[in-house]
Amino acid sequence: MTNILLVAAREFRQITAMRSFWFTLLILPLALAIGPLSAKFLNDDDTDRVMIVDHSGAGEAHSIEQRLSLDYERDLLSELSRHVQRYHLERADPAALWAQHDRWYSPADVASFRAAGGLDAALAKIKRVAPPDIPDFDPPERDFDLVATPAALVSVPEGQLDSALKPYLSPASKDRKPIDEVLLVPADFASTGAARLWARGQPDSTFVATLQDVLTRDLRTGFLKAHGLSPDAAEQASTIAPTLAISVPPPGGGARESMLVRSILPLAAAYLLMMSLILSGSWMLQGTVEERSNKLLETVLACVSPNELMYGKLLGTVAVGLSMVVAWVACGAIAGYATHGAIADMIRPAIAPLTSPVTIAALIYLFIVGYVAISVIFLAIGSMSDSMREAQGYLMPVMFLILIPITLLMQAIVGGSQSVAIEVITWVPIWTPFAVLARLGIGIPTWEVLATGLLLAIFTIVELILLGRVFRSSLLAQGQRPNLREVVARMRAAG
Amino acid sequence: MGVLSLDHVTKRFGKVVAVDDLSFDVAEGEVFGFLGGNGAGKTTSLRMVLDIIRPTSGRIEVLGRPPGRENAPAIGFLPEERGLYRQMTAIDTITYFGRLKGMTASDARKEGEALLDRFGLAANSGTTVDKLSKGMAQKVQLATAIVNRPRLLILDEPFSGLDPVNQGLLEEEIRRVSVAGATVVFSTHVMQHAERLCQKLLLLARGRKKFEGTLEQAREELPARLSVVARSSPMSLKGVESAEPRGSADDGWQEWDVRLAPGVRPADLLEHCTATGVPLRRFEERQASLHDVFVELVGRAEAQQ
Numbered sequence: 001m002t003n004i005l006l007v008a009a010r011e012f013r014q015i016t017a018m019r020s021f022w023f024t025l026l027i028l029p030l031a032l033a034i035g036p037l038s039a040k041f042l043n044d045d046d047t048d049r050v051m052i053v054d055h056s057g058a059g060e061a062h063s064i065e066q067r068l069s070l071d072y073e074r075d076l077l078s079e080l081s082r083h084v085q086r087y088h089l090e091r092a093d094p095a096a097l098w099a100q101h102d103r104w105y106s107p108a109d110v111a112s113f114r115a116a117g118g119l120d121a122a123l124a125k126i127k128r129v130a131p132p133d134i135p136d137f138d139p140p141e142r143d144f145d146l147v148a149t150p151a152a153l154v155s156v157p158e159g160q161l162d163s164a165l166k167p168y169l170s171p172a173s174k175d176r177k178p179i180d181e182v183l184l185v186p187a188d189f190a191s192t193g194a195a196r197l198w199a200r201g202q203p204d205s206t207f208v209a210t211l212q213d214v215l216t217r218d219l220r221t222g223f224l225k226a227h228g229l230s231p232d233a234a235e236q237a238s239t240i241a242p243t244l245a246i247s248v249p250p251p252g253g254g255a256r257e258s259m260l261v262r263s264i265l266p267l268a269a270a271y272l273l274m275m276s277l278i279l280s281g282s283w284m285l286q287g288t289v290e291e292r293s294n295k296l297l298e299t300v301l302a303c304v305s306p307n308e309l310m311y312g313k314l315l316g317t318v319a320v321g322l323s324m325v326v327a328w329v330a331c332g333a334i335a336g337y338a339t340h341g342a343i344a345d346m347i348r349p350a351i352a353p354l355t356s357p358v359t360i361a362a363l364i365y366l367f368i369v370g371y372v373a374i375s376v377i378f379l380a381i382g383s384m385s386d387s388m389r390e391a392q393g394y395l396m397p398v399m400f401l402i403l404i405p406i407t408l409l410m411q412a413i414v415g416g417s418q419s420v421a422i423e424v425i426t427w428v429p430i431w432t433p434f435a436v437l438a439r440l441g442i443g444i445p446t447w448e449v450l451a452t453g454l455l456l457a458i459f460t461i462v463e464l465i466l467l468g469r470v471f472r473s474s475l476l477a478q479g480q481r482p483n484l485r486e487v488v489a490r491m492r493a494a495g
Numbered sequence: 496m497g498v499l500s501l502d503h504v505t506k507r508f509g510k511v512v513a514v515d516d517l518s519f520d521v522a523e524g525e526v527f528g529f530l531g532g533n534g535a536g537k538t539t540s541l542r543m544v545l546d547i548i549r550p551t552s553g554r555i556e557v558l559g560r561p562p563g564r565e566n567a568p569a570i571g572f573l574p575e576e577r578g579l580y581r582q583m584t585a586i587d588t589i590t591y592f593g594r595l596k597g598m599t600a601s602d603a604r605k606e607g608e609a610l611l612d613r614f615g616l617a618a619n620s621g622t623t624v625d626k627l628s629k630g631m632a633q634k635v636q637l638a639t640a641i642v643n644r645p646r647l648l649i650l651d652e653p654f655s656g657l658d659p660v661n662q663g664l665l666e667e668e669i670r671r672v673s674v675a676g677a678t679v680v681f682s683t684h685v686m687q688h689a690e691r692l693c694q695k696l697l698l699l700a701r702g703r704k705k706f707e708g709t710l711e712q713a714r715e716e717l718p719a720r721l722s723v724v725a726r727s728s729p730m731s732l733k734g735v736e737s738a739e740p741r742g743s744a745d746d747g748w749q750e751w752d753v754r755l756a757p758g759v760r761p762a763d764l765l766e767h768c769t770a771t772g773v774p775l776r777r778f779e780e781r782q783a784s785l786h787d788v789f790v791e792l793v794g795r796a797e798a799q800q
Binding site for chain 2 (some may be wrong): 003006010014017018290293294295296298299300301302303304305306336
């Protein structure tokens, strides 16, 4: 046993001393952190600065400004309502609009929200009932910021606006913020219906749609008034809209969303198992190939038996893999803590299926036995190869065999499928750990977990015996790379 | 007392007989040479002694026990094909192997540091193996073999690949462990090393034992050879098997390369010459080298391999 631990400790130290180990250990948390950040930067969701040059005299700039404010406040109200629903804060003011979640907020609702004191008043009420561990409400960013039109620009003749707007759209100084979109509503807009938009790039489609909507409504109102309709009737005809009732599952609720959320942790466990297995298995394989190619094995085998060497290597690799998983989980926990429990709260439904001791035991069992079952394949490949190039020849088909069904399985589970293929994959021992782990979220019968777990244990024992023989007989074997026939012969050879 | 004993040991790999009915004993404190050409079965025999492979038949006893890893604390082993973990430091490598041989970490490290100091590598103790020169790495490898102060040191072709300086260092270490009371078994096909170091020899050819004994006994296996300067051919003398002239005669005196018949001693011929009045100007016994013995016993073709 001491020798197994010594070999395992050396294996562990060798792998953790590699730069590639630390690189891959950090790359997952970094990718998870950089992903949202880069998405944030790439999405270009900064507020667009817009300006309106209104020569119409009909208050089009004011209409557009009102509409942009209305849209933002509707978004704000809607987000606040989701926040209240997620953290069950309706008791702060059950009659408030933000405590009602089944509607599309109308302009009247928004006006009422504004009249009741807006966001500040709502947050003050919520604060009185909100438990301390609930994160603060994060109001959405404004999509558009309406910049006041300089008086000098208003007086510029329309034909000269192209050149007059250049300093605003592309300022020479980097200190000056550019205007993203400029709208000209000409003096004859009411009669021609023509307006002009300058943009620094492709204009924002939401902004264009809003402009179309507001200007169309005003044109229609003018048209109806011109055709004898009273101003009030004309205004009503232009703004008439259906009242839309909306039913949306609560955050984390709903069949599809709920299933996805419940599958987050199990799928993550399956993914982490796959990642850490491939990485640590590859490093172990590299170490074994190094021992062979460096003619180290004879010296080692004079001190430890082939079985001790094999079990020591497996133990060291499992330790490396589990350390990686622990590090990744710790990073996740720290991220959860740093976001004031927002992530933890979001995945609370995901933790729900993992609260029973049986499930936790199954998770740990599948992780460790799955690790041994796959690692021993890497070990046998390493023992048969004199170089990494040679090892790749064996490794590629094995990797395909392991990874392709698992990738398909994960996609199927994310897609909500419960097909026969998933059942089949679950019962093939080499894929069992991944399949059962991934299915823990969407539900898998206990008897199936136990039966597949037992089958996996039997498979792993048989694998250890057969591949153990390959390992032992390959350690000091020389000559040509063994073909399948030779590998089978080594499996059949008595220890 | 026997430290190592092989009793009718045979090892087959499929149809190939690598070691054929081999028996020998090594006494405690002996430096035992295991000689043979390539493929003679030396490495296979040593691997069986170390339990790296098992014999097909026969019995092996090492330090009074069957071969096994439980003997590792008392054995030092330097294989023919050598290598070290490239990313481990010199001292960690020695400590690791010391620990695999049952030493405590502190003892192994202490002994490792002493060895590195003795080999002139104290300054490189913390250097990883991949940054050491080949000669330095060879010294580290030797240190891994003797870190546990073995009772039985097994060296498989220990001089192959060593530079002359390290060959000298290794010879010195072999003598040192021998003086300290350890038994040394080493295989080689370089006869000069065996001649200088071994108290007892075993000659192996195609897996079979050809000779076992001391260097003197080995020499006695060969017919005696003499360098004789006489006026007439010694061929007619009693006990002479062959006599070949060397060079040209000088004033009637000719040098002869004389080979005696098996079992005939040079002293017998000298006595015969004196008794029969055969005039001689030189009568010089030419001692056979181990190489001569090896070639004679193992076969010229194999010796040249």
